[in-house]
Amino acid sequence: MTDSVPVRVGKRERLADAAARVFHEQGVEKTTIADIARVAEVPVGNVYYYFKTKDQLIQAAIGAHARTAREVLAELERYETPAQRLQALVRGWVEQRETAVRFGCPSGTLATELDKRADGLDEELAAVMRELLGWIEAQFAAMGRADARELAVALLASYQGISLLTNTFRDPGLMEAEGRRLVAWIDSLEAVTSRTADR
Incomplete structure (x- = not known):
């Protein structure tokens, strides 16, 4: 946000x-x-x-969250490869680390609050997060990964987890370190996919 x-x-x-x-x-x-x-x-x-x-x-x-997410994803489409798009997404998350220190992830914290209500608004936010998850999955699929769904869940879960820890410990360095790890992880997945394709 x-x-x-x-x-x-x-x-x-x-x-x-x-x-x-x-x-x-x-x-x-x-x-x-x-x-x-x-x-x-x-x-x-x-x-x-x-x-x-x-x-x-x-x-x-929730609609504002959806609009912001779509704007971010549209901007990421300017990157040439799916791996670059995913890495740019991760870097964008890391750029928000000071906000995460103070308040946590905008969507994640709202999801936690809405889960405690019985009005169905949690499902509306879940739909927004599913859209992001689907986009991430599509990037891994475009990299040729048969396990695209699992990788997408792992990436989003990593971000949500590190947002929570960054907020809990008030330490932006945690998100910076995890961001570097995720960028390297995406590189390693792309390298493995490329080697497999060359065989």
């Missing part, structure tokens, strides 16, 4: 982006509609024109 709410979008999108940011920084339960309005620079009364309830703001935040 970004640290500031874009000003080029309309009020609904500003509120959705603000909700995603404030829920990440404060947690869903502690966040008030007034908090979101303040970050979005929208009068509190105007919020209710777009979103009648806090749950609708949570849905909007």
